[in-house]
Amino acid sequence: MIDSQHPHVSILRQCDMLKISRSSFYYKCKRIKSEDLELMRLIDKQYLKTPVYGSRSMRNYLRRLGYNKINRKRVQRLMRLMGLEAIYPKPKTSKPHPEHKIYPYLLRNLEINRPNQVWAADITYIPLARGFMYLVAVIDWHSRKVLSWRVSNTLDTDFCVGALKDAIRCHGRPEIFNTDQGSQFTSKDFTDVLKDHGINISMDGRGRFQDNIFIERLWWTVKYHYVYLRAFDNGAALRNGLKHWFEYYNQDRFHQALDGLTPDEVYFKEHDMLKAA
Secondary structure, eight states: OOOTTOSSSOHHHHHHHTTBOHHHHHOOOOOOOHHHHHHHHHHHHHHHHOTTOOHHHHHHHHHHTTOTTOOHHHHHHHHHHHTOOOOSOOOTTOOSOTTSOOOOOOOTTOOOOSTTSEEEEEEEEEEETTEEEEEEEEEETTTOOEEEEEEESSOOSHHHHHHHHHHHHHHOOOSEEEEOSOHHHHSHHHHHHHHHTTOEEEEOOTTOGGGGHHHHHHHHHHHHHTGGGOOOOSHHHHHHHHHHHHHHHHHTOOBGGGTTBOHHHHHHHHHHHHHHO
16 A cells, blocks of 8 residues: 655655554564464453453463463463553552653642543553454543554554544644653653643543543443454454444444433533633
């Protein structure tokens, strides 16, 4: 899909148009055993149900499914590859990156009652028929609207920065942006974009699953209602499928928590009311 010899459109611009990171274009896929891919799918499904499971619990779960010879080191390796870790309170000395600044959590006891008051972002693992990719999404906390998203072959920073810039370009800027303490979000490239636009930076307490609950619910919905029901052959098929699914999610899928309205209905109605006020 990307023409490295194109005379007028750079590789960076082509990647930007396709919503993929530049590093994904240069990434050389490492062959993964089919059994490991199946284990990763099983781990991912169980992690959505029990995010407190670490490598020991996940190993025991897999053994109950019949993988009797699997050991903890293998589970640790696969969970690390997927970007997963058990969610539970951890010491403050445990930092995602020793050189990255950690910002305070700003949402405690905050009433979130309007669009563009708080945005949040997170990354999740997406299985393919013969591999996997990572998905990042930016969501408006009040309306649940998915403002932007991108996929990547690697857990790099630039596809997260690209999604952030997409959201700001299309929807303005929020008052507060909340993430976990992952190195992609604590990186200077990511936080500088927020600072340049005058956005207050908020980060979850280390291991606090509930701090970013709405986007965790989004991952459960997109996987159980869409991804797990299909087998995507490659990244292009995944991107095309997600494009249509997120359009459906924003425009047609109503939420009980939104009084039966869709994310777009809540976001644009209240956003227009605020502009008119």
